[in-house]
Amino acid sequence: MNKTIVYKASPSLALCIVMDAIGYLSFGIPFLGEFSDIIWAPLSAYIFYKSFGGKIGSFGALFNFAEEILPFTDFIPTFTITWIYRYITDKRELL
Numbered sequence: 538m539n540k541t542i543v544y545k546a547s548p549s550l551a552l553c554i555v556m557d558a559i560g561y562l563s564f565g566i567p568f569l570g571e572f573s574d575i576i577w578a579p580l581s582a583y584i585f586y587k588s589f590g591g592k593i594g595s596f597g598a599l600f601n602f603a604e605e606i607l608p609f610t611d612f613i614p615t616f617t618i619t620w621i622y623r624y625i626t627d628k629r630e631l632l
Contacts (some may be wrong), residue, residue, distance in 0.1 A: 547623050548588040553616035556584065560611050571608050578605035589619060 560581060563570030582602035586594040601615045 547620065547627075548616075550617070550620050552588070553620040554614075556581065556588075556616040557614040560605055560615075563611055574605050574611070578602050581605050585616065585619075588616075589623065593619065593623065 560577065563573050563577065566573070579602065582598040582605070585601045586598035588594070589597055597615065597619050604610045604613050604615055
């Protein structure tokens with residue numbers, strides 16, 4: 538039986554790490570950094586949705602927005618965690 542392989546669109550691991558690092562930058566500027574999240578949160582959520590797409594992109598974008606907009610939660614590497622999840626689930630589908 539021939540197994541069809543379908544690859545899902547996924548950003549590179551390097552891009553995910555860079556996006557998470559940008560989110561961490563707000564910790565570098567006390568008080569002012571948290572206000573920068575007002576701009577970064579919707580932008581990050583949009584980039585997340587466009588990068589991953591589908592159900593994962595929709596749910597992840599909402600989670601990413603909440604994580605970035607809420608104070609003191611910027612330490613969660615949302616992009617990288619999602620990349621790892623996508624990588625693992627894609628490998629399982631190939632088996």
